[in-house]
Amino acid sequence: MSGLAGLQVLVVGVGVSGLAAARVLAEEGARVRVSERRPGSEVEGADAIGDLGVEVFWGGHDPSHLDGADVVVASPGVPEHAPILREALHRGVPVWSELEVGARVCSAPYVAITGTNGKTTTTEMVAASMRESGMDAVACGNIGYPFSLAAREGHAALAVEASSFQLRFHRSFRPRVSVLLNLSPDHLDWHGTLDAYRSAKARIFELQGPGDTHVGNRDDAPGARVSRGAPCTLTWFRLGRPEEGEVGYEDGSLVSRMSETRTELRVPAAGGAGFRADAAAAGAASLAFGIDAAAVRRGIAGIRPLPHRGQVVATHDSIRFVDDSKATNPHAALAALQGLTDVVLIAGGLSKGVDLSPLAAATPSLAAVVSMGEAAPQIEALFEGAVPVRRASSVEEAVTLAADLAPSGGTVLLAPACASQDMFRDYRERGDRFADAARKLSHSQGARRG
Secondary structure, three states: OOOOOOOEEEEEOOOHHHHHHHHHHHHOOOEEEEEEOOOHHHOOOHHHHHHOOOEEEEOOOOHHHHOOOOEEEEOOOOOOOOHHHHHHHHHOOOEEEHHHHHHHHOOOOEEEEEOOOOHHHHHHHHHHHHHHOOOOEEEEEOOOOOHHHHHOOOOOEEEEEOOHHHHHOOOOOOOOEEEEOOOOOOOHHHHOOHHHHHHHHHHHHOOOOOOOEEEEEOOOHHHHHHHOOOOOEEEEEOOOOOOOOEEEEEOOEEEEOOOOOOEEEEOOOOOOHHHHHHHHHHHHHHHHHOOOHHHHHHHHHOOOOOOOOOEEEEEEOOEEEEEOOOOOOHHHHHHHHOOOOOEEEEEOOEOOOOOOHHHHHHHHHEEEEEEOOOOHHHHHHHHOOOOOEEEOOOHHHHHHHHHHHOOOOOEEEEOOOOEOOOOOOOHHHHHHHHHHHHHHHHHOOOOOOO
16 A cells, blocks of 8 residues: 555646656545646646646745645755745655655566766666566656656566655655666755765665665766665676676676676667766666566667767768767766867856866867856866867857867867756757757858868
């Protein structure tokens, strides 16, 4: 039993996650209210909320919405320092995430994946490995399909992408296998401090114990420090040669030494260092879950890098244009630059309170930098005097400036190290516009100097 029947629940925020939580709670017999800061006319799916038969408060979160509530379920877009959540905690009302709702209705075993970068690719690989082994399994969670909905569908297993927002407010989420891919400063505008962000990530293994496994990244020092605190079996992945009990790479091939016999999982079909690390993590997690090596091999082989994660979108006069718009923090941007030289980096956007100074480590790989967005002055301060720096007012202008600055045989890389919402709807729009501008440039006559 989920224990949700009869609870008076206030769902705060009605994005994809909030709407899913409201639906599942109502179907489980809870008495549900929904509070949303936007007017109903601005909310996609507002009619669906009404169809649930729940009480809805549009246009703002008022403390009175908490009256009589046994539990508050917070959508990921509502930061923990929001007044409505602070008031709930002040009143002693428990705050849950949608992840907690899913955990309470889920009867299937699941693998949970978190980290600053690479969550979606790794989650897809694990889900594919599950399916290749013959299990009815889906990828869900922060990947776009809410965990709470998938948990009620009767699948044999689930691969769950878990964000720090969702992990912050869980109370009973216990994966059979958990994964921490990496850890670097991100979302500090939501969590407030790096310690709070780190603590939220660590909650992925908080309830694990005997019979469970945590998978950590041997190459990522900040993440590895967190992983060593896991109260269960600890397995490592890495990009180098794996030691006993690990998964890593030998002679370019992904191999497992998790058992007495060395098992070759082969090489990911495409992608750079980040994609290879995700494949190693997925291999370790899938094997720890009990999936046979052949199924893991097929599952990983069938996944390609997702859009906006390092795709070459155009080539012009021997210059490659690479879209890594999903690189929304310095850690991801540095990963995108790994192994590259003669790069013109297009960077900037909404910094989310993150210190951008680690990005300066990219200087040896760079031919120039083009800055844009709110963080442009910070980007310029990092590289001024080290490489040529120019500022663009749009991503289209950035592409033109970068093409003029790029040496023959070089790379123009969109790896912003920042979020996109200061100039774009999301990272997808940013990447799409970059790709469109690069392709137009490559097709135009005389657009590039000889």
